[in-house]
Amino acid sequence: MSETEQATPQLPVILTMRERADVIDRILAERLDTVIPQIMREEGVDLWLMMSREYFEEPVVASMLDAKSMAARRRTILIFFDPGEGQPIERLTVSRYGLAGLFEPSWNPEEQPDQWQAVADIIAARDPAKIAINYSDATVFGDGMTYSQFVAMNEKLTPQYRDRIVSGETLSVRWLETRIPSEMGIYPTIVRTAHAIIAEAFSNKVITPGITTAADVQWWYRERLAKLCLTPWFHPSIGIQREGAEGILRGDTVIEHGDLLWTDFGITYLRLNTDTQHLAYVLKPGESEVPAGLAAGLANSNRVQDILTANFEVGRSGNVAMLKSRAEAIAEGLDPSIYTHPIGTHGHGAGPAIGFWDNQEYDPRGAGTIRANTAWSIELTTYAKVPEWGGQRVDFRTEEDAYFDGETVRYIDGRQTQITMIAAE
Structure with missing residues (x-):
């Protein structure tokens, strides 16, 4: 695992179907041998x-x-x-x-x-x-x-x-949410695979400003995964925020210079899932860097990530983690929305939710407790006014996969701390 995410990661070697089956069966046997006795005895069943x-x-x-x-x-x-x-x-x-x-x-x-x-x-x-x-x-x-x-x-x-x-509700959740060392040994490669595909999508190989649409990039993802014999667990998202335009533009909207792009992308590979949201900026002719106001917006979201991951504690409910983190972020002058979820065997995995984008208060789905040896999508956003866009309010969404060992949250393949730049061409 790594705290630093590579800007242009290389795509790892993709295993053959036979090789994948060997990995899956080996890990499944180990999980049955270790997780089942632990959870049944601890739950008294x-x-x-x-x-x-x-x-x-x-x-x-x-x-x-x-x-x-x-x-x-x-x-x-x-x-x-x-x-x-x-x-x-x-x-x-x-x-x-x-x-x-x-x-x-x-x-x-x-x-x-x-x-x-x-x-x-x-x-x-x-x-x-x-x-x-x-x-x-x-x-x-x-x-x-x-x-x-x-x-x-x-x-x-x-x-x-x-x-x-x-x-058997608690047994089911614990079986599905628990990650064993062998799984965490392969998880970084799985997340790196997703990061590499996103880096390819957010490049001039895929995007030509003034020609490529948001939908074109979505379907490029699907074709790329099909050629790699990989599976998405949801249809990829591409959104565009643009100076002077309200909200997030999608679908057949053409990507233009000066656009802030957002993607939400996840794959299933070796029975583990990824879920990633990254940002990219399409440089205008003559530009060589992301406008400072946009860069600061992502930094705000990184700060909320830090606040949230510091509030992970074994036995703490998802609701408490969300409410405490949100209060601390607001006290720092940030404008956050936190909607983090477990990940692993399923994309939206078993275990307590830590907020929802449409509910930043107590939610029954967040009443369960955080446990050690679990994986999470640290998913959230902050809003900020961007001076270069005339004070327009912009949404800085981010999502990175991480592992909680009971003491510390570590990102599985780093996190995005700089907005990806797409050349003006």
């Missing part, structure tokens, strides 16, 4: 049951499929059981098909045709005190058990085991 149906995979099960399993097969049921006394966690799959040796196949349809009865028999044989299944009003990441499947399961359980069912 001795059996965790999840299910998915083909093409309707819940988020947790989807993250546990090996690299060659594109979807759950028919109905795939996964069970984790902790026998206690430091013994290894059992990993069972109650389905017709195994999962690359990561789960032990535990159902013979010829002996027991009823899949849910097979589950009930496994539970009865182990007599767990708590049976976690994924249902939640608070988060989609912990709400994977559908009503029809819950009813089918419940019909096969005896009353004593029905009474032991608890929500």
Whole structure:
């Protein structure tokens, strides 16, 4: 990881599909071996049951499929059981098909045709005190058990085991949000890949002032990713702020000299996600640097980043981190909006939100606590009047991926501290 972001990073070598599968399966096996025992024991759950149906995979099960399993097969049921006394966690799959040796196949349809009865028999044989299944009003990441499947399961359980069912919401969030050292070993390369593509987009290779439109750059991103066999997790954004123009211009607006460009871009690679917002300035003929007022605007946003990352604390809620940071920034005379979110297995990942662009007050989605070994998109903006633009109020959006180890927030591949310059040509 690096605190300094390169201005024109080189694109790292992109792995072949076979190489990617090897990395994904190695890391998945390590996560199952380490994260599952930790979170189940810390949360006091001795059996965790999840299910998915083909093409309707819940988020947790989807993250546990090996690299060659594109979807759950028919109905795939996964069970984790902790026998206690430091013994290894059992990993069972109650389905017709195994999962690359990561789960032990535990159902013979010829002996027991009823899949849910097979589950009930496994539970009865182990007599767990708590049976976690994924249902939640608070988060989609912990709400994977559908009503029809819950009813089918419940019909096969005896009353004593029905009474032991608890929500797997916290287990789901912790599984998805936790980053292990092996993941953090590859994450800088993934973020560097995204940074390199953004640097290419914000260059004369892609942008010709007076000709190229915002939409042209958006679709260039999509074509570039397709050629690299990479996947965006959202359609890239390009916006234009222009002296004398209100708001952010988009779509078929032609990029002109003197424009401040903004991009929001994210990829999924090796089952990890990036989310980046950068700024670029299109030099006017004869200009050699970004106007001082625009440079100062990005510096303001960097300052709010510093305030926010200093307020990360294990056990602190996302709401408290946002409200405290916002108050400190305002006290310094800044005009911030903070909307930071977890990232990792998903782009808008599991864990507490730290503000929303449309809600800078308390939000139930920010009530959860910040934990160690988690990754974040430090996403925010500040507003400032730019003297060179006649005092026009400009939006200085920024977003950089970072890692919180429990003590310190570090950027995974640095952060933008200088607005990218695009030559006038």
